[in-house]
Amino acid sequence: MKNVYVIGVGLIGGSMALDIKSIHPKLSVFGIDSNSNHLDEALALKVIDAKATYEDLKQADFVILSIPVDAAVIELPKVLDLISDTCLVIDVGSTKMDICKVVERHPKRRNFLAAHPISGTEFSGPKAAIHNLYKNKTNIICEVEKTAFKLQEKALKLFGEMGMRIRYMNPEAHDKHIAYVSHLSHISSFMLGKTVIEKEKNERDIFDMAGSGFESTVRLAKSSPEMWTPIFKQNKANVLEVLDDYIANLTKFKEYIHADDFEAIYNEMKNTNHIKDILNGIN
Amino acid sequence: MKNVYVIGVGLIGGSMALDIKSIHPKLSVFGIDSNSNHLDEALALKVIDAKATYEDLKQADFVILSIPVDAAVIELPKVLDLISDTCLVIDVGSTKMDICKVVERHPKRRNFLAAHPISGTEFSGPKAAIHNLYKNKTNIICEVEKTAFKLQEKALKLFGEMGMRIRYMNPEAHDKHIAYVSHLSHISSFMLGKTVIEKEKNERDIFDMAGSGFESTVRLAKSSPEMWTPIFKQNKANVLEVLDDYIANLTKFKEYIHADDFEAIYNEMKNTNHIKDILNGIN
Incomplete structure (x- = not known):
């Protein structure tokens, strides 16, 4: 070579x-x-x-x-x-x-x-x-x-x-799994950035109040649209499916808050804390 | 003292x-x-x-x-x-x-x-x-x-x-702004973690495929439910409002993909890239 x-x-x-x-x-x-x-x-x-x-x-x-x-x-x-x-x-x-x-x-x-x-x-x-x-x-x-x-x-x-x-x-399994662990993260982050920018017209407020938490969740919203638009296009079916799941979970969380069911809110978070052990494997 | x-x-x-x-x-x-x-x-x-x-x-x-x-x-x-x-x-x-x-x-x-x-x-x-x-x-x-x-x-x-x-x-402005720049990040992250865990029953797949992107967007899902449940309870009205906005933005993004309007998808991301300049101020 x-x-x-x-x-x-x-x-x-x-x-x-x-x-x-x-x-x-x-x-x-x-x-x-x-x-x-x-x-x-x-x-x-x-x-x-x-x-x-x-x-x-x-x-x-x-x-x-x-x-x-x-x-x-x-x-x-x-x-x-x-x-x-x-x-x-x-x-x-x-x-x-x-x-x-x-x-x-x-x-x-x-x-x-x-x-x-x-x-x-x-x-x-x-x-x-x-x-x-x-x-x-x-x-x-x-x-x-x-x-x-x-x-x-x-x-x-x-x-x-x-x-x-x-x-x-196989390519089918790859595209399905990667929609969850990568493509969804990017959309979630882009829309988080958008939601906050739209609301916080006065950018000083974001600048001053955004702690490290916001920064890490919104990091991927800096990614290249040139690269990501065709990815979402090629993986359309899988991305639509994960977005449906994600929106459904967010909507359920919202409904629990709306109904003052804070025991359910607690459990949603407690059960997801388990992500710690999964992420520990990454490092 | x-x-x-x-x-x-x-x-x-x-x-x-x-x-x-x-x-x-x-x-x-x-x-x-x-x-x-x-x-x-x-x-x-x-x-x-x-x-x-x-x-x-x-x-x-x-x-x-x-x-x-x-x-x-x-x-x-x-x-x-x-x-x-x-x-x-x-x-x-x-x-x-x-x-x-x-x-x-x-x-x-x-x-x-x-x-x-x-x-x-x-x-x-x-x-x-x-x-x-x-x-x-x-x-x-x-x-x-x-x-x-x-x-x-x-x-x-x-x-x-x-x-x-x-x-x-003032406390009203604080609770409103912080719902956007902190509370929403936590919910977005918890629900991202939940969505992926639910789907990826075989955790090896998450473990192996999750790159640094997923890791940073899902980081806050490790946070303490004991601390966060009462925050969402006390800031209920503001949190419901930001969740509505966030879900609406995600839904619009999903609809653009569904309709094959990838020019709109590109613009959504391009306009949000602007978050770079805001975040630069944080560091």
Whole structure:
């Protein structure tokens, strides 16, 4: 493996590039991005070694596709058309059904590995790229059996070097679970931010009163709409289902308060405290 | 000032005790708590210097009432009955209307200062007490004009030493704003935790897939139901209003997805990104 191409040099792809460069200093990491400012920035920040275009992909040993999921389903078949027989292509998007479906019958399907490293921050762009973003994080791989065995090995070696633990899942299960543990968190946070901004016209009041509690629940509302809109679009059915559940739970909580049933309110919270033990597992 | 009494030696009161002891090593900090285990723990952890009872309050120069808000409205008049004419009593609860109302006509009203330091963590009890919890945090003082001027000065000096910035507000405005920036965050987080736990019966799936995003939005769901149930009860009207707004915003978001109006989804998020600038002010 000599030449690594990162398509989309933002938070996710850029952080992978940084890790690869520090783990394998002899590799050359090339960046491709539709945003030429991002590409210049990535080069200036040494996130990538050089700029490249699709025409160069025939020399690629490893391609990371890290662009919004609506663009990924369009670009992945094109990328597979261009690469050599020994090249590995991975995508790292937050939805897995559409991307797996779009290359289902592609002649180079075995060169592709569908992955989702569950990691990120609320920031975006090459400036947001950081070392060790993936350390001790879970990477979900879908349809592993459809990737050539030697290329699986290549990918797993690199993921291991980055410190990731691997879980295998089918794309349907992935998209369903991730709607709960990731997509819902983002919507809950965006709408919390919206509700508070709308009400608190005088921003000084938010600024002064918002303690660390508000800050952590609303953190994800800083996330990129460019990235998240296509995720909600691709995972529409699952996202609608989790939103229904969430709104139903909030409505029930509201009704308990309305009916002065504070024993029920207490129990709702007590039973959810159990999340402590689950979260302890994460750290 | 010689003798400080902290009634309720948990996260909030205990952290104040620790700060007072380090700022004024010559002061004696006594603890009073209905939970004798907590009192023993606070003593063992050196959060307090000694245990005390209500009978000792006549020797108090300064009393901090840091107990759940439903207990606070019962205990505050009793405490005021017991203290000397020169003693300052502050409460630090998350609701301010009921507590101000209950001592409105108390003969020692001028010995009382209603405060709300906007700070905390999701943990509780004496073990959760930490140094510098209040540093650079906002402390909202209500009805300051009803407290004797000399006692105001005494309180402000100590709050300044702890690193807090002060804002003045009437209890009605406090309870309304805080419903948005604190109480709603807690409900949103608790219901997020509940929704995910209910769905993900197999906890391994949450454990493995939950990235840092879920963790931060659900953090407040670890909070104490003993503390939060009476807060929602006392701030019922405001909490119902913010919940209505929040549910309405979530429902609108859901309807946009349902109608495939992803331009609207994008705009909802883009307009809320603005929360970045507001939050930057917090840090």
